[in-house]
Amino acid sequence: MSPTVGCNGAKAPGAPFKIFVGYDPREAVAYEVCRRSILKRASIPVEVIPIKQPELRDAGLFWRERGPTESTEFSFTRFLTPYLAGYQGWAVFVDCDFLYLADVAELAALADDRYAVMCVHHEYAPKETVKMDGVVQTTYPRKNWSSMVLYNCGHPKNVATLTPETVSTQTGAFLHRFQWLDDAEIGEVPFVWNFLVGHNKMVEGDPATYPRAIHYTTGGPWFEAYKDCDFAELWLQELEELEKEAAAPKPLESTPISAACQPVLEASAL
Incomplete structure (x- = not known):
């Protein structure tokens, strides 16, 4: 199927494929590296958009109080992806602690x-009790499914459910376990598109197991405690290239969510 056409609402041919990336100021450098890794390898028009919680609060699109189990600022705002995409076509949400290799x-x-959504169907129970910079690690069914999701933004159930009201008031279990959907409406993506460092394994000689997108889910090399984690050298290489580009006359420009989703934000203010 075309990535720019959903079952309820179509985008113009050639419209960029929207990728919404969770943004947390504690991991700003992770966002920039993730963004660069996407744009560097993309052969189609792509728009990378950070989901920044303060902007959504200012626009009246998100108002829930932060809970003790929320490890990032995008723990819940991720579920606004279809809304921010105007409920049109397909879009991706991804955590900022990803490195795209494909x-x-x-x-x-x-x-x-x-399908209404598509994601990697991980069977993942973390062994760690803390992650990143001392954040408490939590375990629940379908953990990490929501960390990288292809959203069919115009699917009727997404349109009806994934609204600012629902995202600001529903439980974490309801949202992270996709409880607004039937199981048959949750499509599966190969695990290599959400390759969990320390959990998923490559099989030598089997390209089907080689990571397409690495997920430093417990912490990446931008944290001192994880500077020597698996695949750290790949992330650090991407960072080095990013820093060289930043020093060049024309570095890559970021698309602020307020600009990329201006029509949606303006409509919410009416």
């Missing part, structure tokens, strides 16, 4: 209008 055109090509 062309997102391959991921977009997996979009299948039979």
Whole structure:
């Protein structure tokens, strides 16, 4: 299926594929590296948009109080992805602690209008009790499913449910376990698109197991405690290239959510 066409609402041909990335000021450098890794390898028009909680609060789109189990500022705002995409076409949400090693055109090509969402169906129970910079690690069914999701933004159930009201008031279990959907409406993506460092394994000689997008889910090399984690050298190499580009006359420009989603934000203020 076309990544720019959803089952309820279409985008103009050639419209950029929207990728919303969770943003937390504690991991700003992780966002920048994730963004660069996407754009560097993309063969299709792509728009990378940070989801910044303060902007959503200012626009009246998010108002829930932060709970003790929320490890990042985007623990819940991620579920506004279809809303911010105007409930049109397909879009991706991804945590900022990802490093893309492959062309997102391959991921977009997996979009299948039979499903409301598509993600990696991890069976993951973390062994750690803390992660990142001392944040408490939590365990729950379908953990990490929501960390990288292909959203069929115009699917009727997404339109009806994933609203600012629901995202600001529903439970974490309801949202992170996709409880607004039937199981048959949750499509599956190969695990290599959400390759969990320390959990998923590569099999030598089997390219189907080689990571397409690395997820430093317990903490990445931007944290001192994880500077020597698996695949750290790949992330650090991407950071080095990013820093060289930043020093060049024309560095890559970030798309602020307020600009990318201006029509939605303006409508919410009416």
